[in-house]
């Protein structure tokens with residue numbers, strides 16, 4: 001993906017699901033206008049979910065996920081079915097491809113039940129309508145033919161309509177008025193990628209500009225000078241979690257201060273859950289297991305926060321010696337029950353759906369979950385202040 005393209009976490013993820021030989025892969029190719037999927041008459045050709053980021057009109061930037069058949073059999077087949085269902089964790093909109101010759105069978109009905117439980121909007125596409133006579137009775141159903149192109153444009157419009165029902169989310173823009181000033185504090189240390197800002201910083205700047213507010217970007221050692229040079233009082237100072245302590249000391253009390261991590265916990269996650277979760281640090285004992293989870297393997301972006309700085313800070317704060325485990329990318333654990341606490345990164349490379357699935361998994365298993373920025377702010381005694389854009393949560397600390 002080029003540097004100018006929309007990050008994967010911000011793209012709408014469209015998952016195509018269906019039984020083997022339901023014509024799902026042909027449908028993916030017809031919708032995308034590309035040979036994304038391998039099409040074959042041999043059932044079960046798609047063995048792993050295939051993802052591709054692309055521009056898809058009239059939708060804009062999307063990620064297409066083509067999944068293996070949901071009726072696969074045998075040991076390997078079961079694993080493939082599991083992978084298909086795992087893809088639901090990141091699916092914003094699902095297209096259920098059902099062979100028009102057979103209509104909805106038990107496998108599709110079970111999938112639809114899961115989609116309903118996970119509140120994922122879905123469209124049922126009855127395939128092969130050039131050789132069958134299916135009837136689409138409901139408004140989320142359509143008959144399509146990858147061979148003749150019938151129904152394909154309408155299906156894209158239906159996906160676009162499902163997308164537009166999603167709410168417009170903001171990082172900070174909804175708390176700004178046009179003309180407001182925001183100061184962003186971005187330390188350029190050895191963990192910072194060469195020649196550019198990291199994704200959460202770029203996205204925050206864009207969100208501020210979208211709100212017709214203004215921003216100044218500075219480093220932590222220039223913050224005092226920056227504030228003195230402004231002739232308007234900033235509405236917010238937003239900093240990297242790592243320099244929270246110093247930035248808090250240098251920011252006058254009457255200016256609201258927060259961090260990129262806290263804003264992203266709210267943007268993609270569940271800030272209340274994360275604030276509740278951080279209190280598990282108070283009861284951590286020797287040998288308690290702590291999972292530190294990162295959303296990608298781009299370690300240059302998050303440096304050694306997860307592997308070095310956070311564990312050291314936790315040991316110092318608690319005076320205990322917990323056991324740490326790390327995961328990164330897609331390898332988030334299913335069974336979290338042995339952990340006393342999960343600390344997740346900001347998840348800038350994950351889409352909102354995937355971040356929510358991780359939070360819900362921890363919540364369902366009764367395991368406290370928080371994020372880097374909140375944990376660091378809490379241990380530095382400045383969480384309350386850093387929640388100032390969210391006054392309803394300040395009393396929890």
Ligand code: SF4
Pocket residue numbers: 294295296297298301302345346347348349350
């Ligand atoms: S580790 Fe997390 S916060 Fe850091 S770049 Fe990856 S997804 Fe983003």
